[in-house]
Amino acid sequence: EIVLTQSPGTLSLSPGERATLSCRASQSVSSSYLAWYQQKPGQAPRLLIYAASSRATGIPDRFSGSGSGTDFTLTIIRLEPEDFAVYYCQHYGSSAPMLTFGGGTKVEIK
Amino acid sequence: EVQLLESGGGLVQPGGSLRLSCAASGFTFSSYAMSWVRQAPGKGLQWVSSITASGRATFYADSVKGRFTISRDNSKNTLYLQMNSLRAEDTAVYYCAKNPSSGSYEFADYWGQGTLATVSS
Numbered sequence: 001e002i003v004l005t006q007s008p009g010t011l012s013l014s015p016g017e018r019a020t021l022s023c024r025a026s027q028s029v030s031s032s033y034l035a036w037y038q039q040k041p042g043q044a045p046r047l048l049i050y051a052a053s054s055r056a057t058g059i060p061d062r063f064s065g066s067g068s069g070t071d072f073t074l075t076i077i078r079l080e081p082e083d084f085a086v087y088y089c090q091h092y093g094s095s096a097p098m099l100t101f102g103g104g105t106k107v108e109i110k
Numbered sequence: 111e112v113q114l115l116e117s118g119g120g121l122v123q124p125g126g127s128l129r130l131s132c133a134a135s136g137f138t139f140s141s142y143a144m145s146w147v148r149q150a151p152g153k154g155l156q157w158v159s160s161i162t163a164s165g166r167a168t169f170y171a172d173s174v175k176g177r178f179t180i181s182r183d184n185s186k187n188t189l190y191l192q193m194n195s196l197r198a199e200d201t202a203v204y205y206c207a208k209n210p211s212s213g214s215y216e217f218a219d220y221w222g223q224g225t226l227a228t229v230s231s
Contacts, residue, residue: 103154
């Protein structure tokens with residue numbers, strides 16, 4: 001079973017700054033199967049990035065994903081007030097568990 | 111506009127049962143695989159189960175296998191999760207989620223707002 005480790009646990013930044021979030025897989029995974037979600041308090045997760053670097057419908061271009069193998073990154077350039085939230089990476093595997101999530105990174109206002 | 115509306119959550123005693131429903135609209139429900147993902151209070155996301163567009167194939171997390179059953183009624187645009195032999199550790203918000211195509215589960219592109227299931231005596 002693949003384990004996804006996200007770091008840091010919490011990122012304290014100011015609006016306008018750049019956020020760099022890390023997701024490390026316990027073994028090499030296909031970038032086709034790596035996604036990122038945003039979740040705000042009391043809300044459902046929202047898909048941001050799929051296939052490691054493809055933005056989902058309606059996602060602003062200040063969000064970008066990159067990486068391959070075991071190391072993946074979500075970058076948010078110029079944080080907007082609405083970007084302060086928890087971010088999860090997720091991997092799809094062909095056998096159970098089909099979807100594996102990382103523990104999340106909270107991006108909070110400094 | 112894609113909409114997913116969960117219902118059926120509530121308080122149940124350990125060993126009891128709940129049936130969650132997810133009413134879908136805004137897309138051709140019968141053409142997409144669907145999933146359930148849960149989130150325990152203050153915790154992260156955990157995949158629970160997925161089902162193909164036709165309903166012929168189902169998949170479960172080890173933690174719920176044999177206790178939960180996913181199903182769908184494409185004539186009613188509705189997804190279900192029958193939860194039996196519930197345990198305290200099943201307490202969570204359960205999200206219904208749409209997958210990107212009929213037989214692929216690489217990610218969940220739309221999510222409902224969730225329904226809370228609480229297992230407690």
